Amino acid sequence: MKETLRNVFEKRSGEYTELYLTHISIDCVVLGFHEGLLKILVLKLKEGSKWSLPGGYVGKEEDIDDAAIRILRERTGADHIFLKQFRTFGKNHRNEDIFEENSGLWMAQRFLSVGYYALIDFHKVNLSLDLAEITVIAEWKDVKNLPEMMMDHREIIDQALIYMRRGLNYYPIGLNLLPERFTMPELQQLYESILNKKLNRGNFYRKMMRYDILTKLDECRKIGAHKSPHLYRFNIDNYQKAMEEGFKESW
Amino acid sequence: MKETLRNVFEKRSGEYTELYLTHISIDCVVLGFHEGLLKILVLKLKEGSKWSLPGGYVGKEEDIDDAAIRILRERTGADHIFLKQFRTFGKNHRNEDIFEENSGLWMAQRFLSVGYYALIDFHKVNLSLDLAEITVIAEWKDVKNLPEMMMDHREIIDQALIYMRRGLNYYPIGLNLLPERFTMPELQQLYESILNKKLNRGNFYRKMMRYDILTKLDECRKIGAHKSPHLYRFNIDNYQKAMEEGFKESW
DNA sequence: GCATTATTGTGTCAATAAGACATTTTAACA
DNA sequence: TGTTAAAATGTCTTATTGACACAATAATGC
Numbered sequence: 001m002k003e004t005l006r007n008v009f010e011k012r013s014g015e016y017t018e019l020y021l022t023h024i025s026i027d028c029v030v031l032g033f034h035e036g037l038l039k040i041l042v043l044k045l046k047e048g049s050k051w052s053l054p055g056g057y058v059g060k061e062e063d064i065d066d067a068a069i070r071i072l073r074e075r076t077g078a079d080h081i082f083l084k085q086f087r088t089f090g091k092n093h094r095n096e097d098i099f100e101e102n103s104g105l106w107m108a109q110r111f112l113s114v115g116y117y118a119l120i121d122f123h124k125v126n127l128s129l130d131l132a133e134i135t136v137i138a139e140w141k142d143v144k145n146l147p148e149m150m151m152d153h154r155e156i157i158d159q160a161l162i163y164m165r166r167g168l169n170y171y172p173i174g175l176n177l178l179p180e181r182f183t184m185p186e187l188q189q190l191y192e193s194i195l196n197k198k199l200n201r202g203n204f205y206r207k208m209m210r211y212d213i214l215t216k217l218d219e220c221r222k223i224g225a226h227k228s229p230h231l232y233r234f235n236i237d238n239y240q241k242a243m244e245e246g247f248k249e250s251w
Numbered sequence: 252m253k254e255t256l257r258n259v260f261e262k263r264s265g266e267y268t269e270l271y272l273t274h275i276s277i278d279c280v281v282l283g284f285h286e287g288l289l290k291i292l293v294l295k296l297k298e299g300s301k302w303s304l305p306g307g308y309v310g311k312e313e314d315i316d317d318a319a320i321r322i323l324r325e326r327t328g329a330d331h332i333f334l335k336q337f338r339t340f341g342k343n344h345r346n347e348d349i350f351e352e353n354s355g356l357w358m359a360q361r362f363l364s365v366g367y368y369a370l371i372d373f374h375k376v377n378l379s380l381d382l383a384e385i386t387v388i389a390e391w392k393d394v395k396n397l398p399e400m401m402m403d404h405r406e407i408i409d410q411a412l413i414y415m416r417r418g419l420n421y422y423p424i425g426l427n428l429l430p431e432r433f434t435m436p437e438l439q440q441l442y443e444s445i446l447n448k449k450l451n452r453g454n455f456y457r458k459m460m461r462y463d464i465l466t467k468l469d470e471c472r473k474i475g476a477h478k479s480p481h482l483y484r485f486n487i488d489n490y491q492k493a494m495e496e497g498f499k500e501s502w
Numbered sequence: 503g504c505a506t507t508a509t510t511g512t513g514t515c516a517a518t519a520a521g522a523c524a525t526t527t528t529a530a531c532a
Numbered sequence: 533t534g535t536t537a538a539a540a541t542g543t544c545t546t547a548t549t550g551a552c553a554c555a556a557t558a559a560t561g562c
Binding site: 024058063064065085087088090091112114165166168169170191195249250251 | 275309314315316336338339341342363365416417419420421442446500501502
């Protein structure tokens with residue numbers, strides 16, 4: 001048997017007090033938007049287990065931000081993803097869930113996860129990628145109707161949404177979640193799903209226009225026996241500028 | 252020689268790819284307020300080295316939040332500290348600074364730091380604590396005039412200030428930074444040092460009163476040949492309530 | 503005692519933004 | 533061509549911010 005660190009660790013577990021061993025991973029809350037609903041990408045790692053967030057380990061020679069980008073690319077096939085670190089989770093015994101299922105002592109060590117949230121175009125994700133190797137199933141689940149998640153992944157999702165909501169006060173959103181062209185009501189639906197509340201249509205319209213990140217197109221979307229809503233697309237330059245400078249903060 | 256993990260690790264370094272070994276630490280940006288200036292607590296770990304932030308390792312059976320509390324208590328002697336995790340730093344080679352000074356290979360491994368900022372009453376800190384064991388000097392340095400810091404500690408400080416500034420829109424501040432009784436101009440000075448800009452006196456006064464977290468006392472502070480400013484103290488109940496509920500957010 | 507003076511506490515006003523709601527415009531369809 | 537439902541825009545009220553002015557006040561000097 002090849003003596004990997006894992007073997008060494010299992011044999012010697014309990015003695016290592018000088019250098020605390022911690023199992024670092026990255027967990028990503030991947031958000032997509034489809035048919036007016038905010039969706040989260042969840043995985044089932046093996047038959048019968050609970051659902052989990054896509055995640056992975058950090059390479060020896062890798063920045064954690066780069067690791068998160070790589071993990072998402074491996075899982076979703078998508079590139080140019082909006083990705084933001086929001087918090088690190090390090091409660092003790094947060095891995096108890098899977099500790100019971102795994103006999104290896106190394107699993108009993110501390111787990112620490114750096115949480116990222118990702119905003120991604122629903123249609124650009126390839127759910128079947130990478131399935132053979134680790135994952136059994138990958139699925140989009142409705143934010144408002146999540147299945148039972150393993151470990152503290154539910155808390156990680158809740159926290160991601162809180163941080164994202166707060167982010168709406170500072171940065172524009174939507175470039176990674178909506179198709180290239182969209183209508184104002186569609187954009188409003190996105191905001192409403194993230195904030196989990198209804199917004200006033202007129203006020204929303206004016207607020208968005210004030211941000212000056214939208215370009216109104218000449219085309220309209222045909223939606224039946226009603227006035228056709230105009231199509232918009234993001235003005236990339238202004239959008240980027242808003243991302244860098246941020247919207248006005250109170251102080 | 253006792254075979255600790257550190258020895259094992261040094262001997263076998265380079266093979267461990269299955270379980271990525273990461274050196275986790277907690278770094279704290281400890282902020283105090285004294286004579287109208289915002290101060291940061293910095294340490295010199297040994298003669299001739301650069302300055303560093305107080306930090307430490309996470310115990311095997313410890314939540315990271317608890318570890319941060321413990322580390323601060325050990326270093327400062329202070330309790331009831333406001334402490335908030337704000338970001339995790341995991342750039343590769345961020346430890347190169349000290350790698351060169353330390354021959355042990357384990358030091359060359361990845362470093363990952365969970366950043367916390369702490370707000371603490373300047374006068375309650377005992378700087379000489381813990382010095383014999385690890386630290387040579389502990390000192391308060393002016394935020395606007397920081398010495399050269401080791402590794403990426405300067406970036407950690409800058410980021411902490413950014414997150415704290417943003418926090419001012421959501422939570423009150425001052426309970427841990429000011430003495431029990433203080434004047435309105437003193438509170439304003441605190442805000443001005445954090446935000447690094449002058450604020451309008453009248454508007455500041457009214458904004459604070461609107462927050463409804465202050466109790467005006469009957470006493471005044473004698474400050475020479477001027478109108479004596481009233482003393483205030485925080486209304487702890489309302490302050491706590493504001494901490495929990497947060498100030499109004501835009502959406 | 504009393505005027506002086508620097509600072510606090512409060513008032514005002516304009517500009518901006520948010521919330522609620524009404525009105526107009528528009529495009530598809532009967 | 534009129535009907536209809538939704539988009540786009542307008543209006544009004546209220547709250548917030550920033551700038552500035554002025555009155556109240558308390559220690560000090562005369």
